[in-house]
Amino acid sequence: MQRTLSAALAGQESQRTVIEGWIHRRRRLAGVTFLIVRDRSGLAQVVVTDPATREQLDRLGEETVVRVEGRVTANLRAPLGVELTEPMITPLSSPAEPTVLELWRPALEASLPIQLDQGAVAWRHPRQRACWQVAAASLRGFRLSLEAQDFTEIQTPKLVAGSTESGANVFEVDYFGRPAYLAQSPQFYKQMMVGVFERVYETGPVFRAEPHDTVRHLAEYVSLDAELGFITDHRDVLAVLRNVIAGMLDELRRSASAAMALAGVRLPEVPEQFPIVHFREALALVGADPEETDLAPEHERRLGVWARERFGSDFLAVEGYPAAKRPFYTQPEPGDARWTNSFDLLFRGLELVTGGQRLHELGDYERALAARGESMAPYASYLQAFRHGMPPHGGFAIGLARWTARLLEVDNIRxxxxxPRDLHRLAP
Amino acid sequence: MQRTLSAALAGQESQRTVIEGWIHRRRRLAGVTFLIVRDRSGLAQVVVTDPATREQLDRLGEETVVRVEGRVTANLRAPLGVELTEPMITPLSSPAEPTVLELWRPALEASLPIQLDQGAVAWRHPRQRACWQVAAASLRGFRLSLEAQDFTEIQTPKLVAGSTESGANVFEVDYFGRPAYLAQSPQFYKQMMVGVFERVYETGPVFRAEPHDTVRHLAEYVSLDAELGFITDHRDVLAVLRNVIAGMLDELRRSASAAMALAGVRLPEVPEQFPIVHFREALALVGADPEETDLAPEHERRLGVWARERFGSDFLAVEGYPAAKRPFYTQPEPGDARWTNSFDLLFRGLELVTGGQRLHELGDYERALAARGESMAPYASYLQAFRHGMPPHGGFAIGLARWTARLLEVDNIRxxxxxPRDLHRLAP
Structure with missing residues (x-):
């Protein structure tokens, strides 16, 4: 008999059918055992009255995988409006060992380190599962939105000869006896590929040897990168970013409403244009020293509150970050090179996206590297693109885990x- | 004035419009210069008769980025049926340095090492660009097909504490002062996530410290991985794989027909079911020693010819590979543990996909590791999934570059x- 997913049981009343899944919970009462079976679509209730079957169930611990054949019976008090009765149970795995995680509870109560140590099992919890479904739908929305805007997907190497952003915080790899590094971002490659496809995106891992132990840094994370040519300045990049964020939210609404309800997601509205404030004004707004070169987390939080009050927006773009704090490939602001054509997008008072316009003239790269006391040689294969004609271009990167954490309003991107991978954690 | 893509010029006859792109080629005749501009949509012809503009063009080398405003004029001999006349040309980059690659020729004629050294520029060639568009559409088709089959996308770590397949051929990373390794595949993680979502897929880089210098091995490549639970055996996996391959080809037909025409792709037909031959019979068919434990490339080639003649199929699944040659997590063949419930899929006589059914019982893992003289400890966080109930499951992995190379019928996955990354190459 063909398997039915639990979510498809309603509508099959009075038929005999088969479900397969994990024993999520057994509740043994005086004359009946209620069995909850979890499959990828949800939870189904099975009513067990036959004494032999109840005894069989006593020996199968939670998380044992079973096949249950039974009759679909209407019961308005059952979670799905139906339940399975007169069941025959066949184990598909040996009895599972008990887990301390108590997956049947409404929320995982174990501490975060215990959850992370037991990741393979902790993610089985329906609410955890919903969290990742939000991430997966966001990924899908990112790609769909960019494809609709005529972007081409690229896949670029993670093993590189030099560092992208600076010499610090890179992982060194023994590459056939010589040193290589793990890419901190696909920055150079996505720029080079603007020379080929004009508009490109990549979703994939990036690596940061972050010596910090914080709730918002990881040693490896999934970066959603885009880069586009033939722009006027960074505001064209912001316009694409706005469409991408709107597209991610559209896809969440379309395909992940059940997961969002379970995970408690409150979706933001996306304004037609993101409100924009200059870095200089942002400092003034939060009463910071005008000589500051970066926004502290507390500043970002207060700017988030301000954007909500002033514009009714969960999003705020801060443009014009000081050149001193931006990578060498950043385009300066026309007329005042202290500032740059770059931005951070704050989402609910936390930095979510970094982006901007890049240099596109070989001569500008030569000067920018010289000004930082760096030689051209390590960048030779990157600069090749600029030697042979590159249009004005820019792009951005979204950290997937940060995005999802903000949507779920959880405190830790782990x-x-x-x-997750961090200073202390390399397993599971 | 808003930019128009070259592919959209036809239909705008007699209007003035703007195109932007790279100077692909200039041809200076006695009284006219023909300028070919390349943008992401194709090539457009511009007719320059004004002496000052012709002189301006003399100073702008091929690959300089330009904006051209002109009148759209019908000309049946022009590639698009239209061309731009009375142009005003504005450079968007400094004059580009000449490249030895001669991108305007119908095909790149430089040797492969030169093309690879100049990757940032070589990929600009329209035919090269089409090759990657075939890869990008294949990636899209892979995901679309699996989403339609209710698979969930996952993103799993590339920095791992141990090796997946064996101790050999892993890259070691300095991970905050202790050793870590680059994942050879997402194998363990995708299996663990079957315990969560039942059906999962991942697209991302994998790393092999291959000491071989061949046309079909790279140190880093994009692997298209899928894994599914609640199967009977590996043939259920093959059925999903068949749908995935069909979905990739559907997406190529839908979205990449121009690229395929340019790149010279001859699409295969996908039979309703892949023909299947047992490894034992495969050896007999090619007249190999029945004690052989693997198929040599020449064997695969001959099996490909046989499948075409016998079944009219470009695909042939070889099942039952000897246990000695398969990883420890492979499910043995019921009744004869010399063989396994695993397969390779040959495409046009070359191995394209490896897959099979995995062990799902903790006890089987204990025995399999003991038989290979391995301890359980390094696998503790992986085995956790099996300790807590896992369904029968299996999966497969497709190498993206191999797939594309077979479609394009090119000899080298570089x-x-x-x-590409190999024993000798770490840049660009």
């Missing part, structure tokens, strides 16, 4: 990463 | 990888 909660939105399947198997 | 030709279908944006920036």
């Amino acid at each position: 909660r939105t990463t399947l198997f | 030709r279908t990888t944006l920036f």
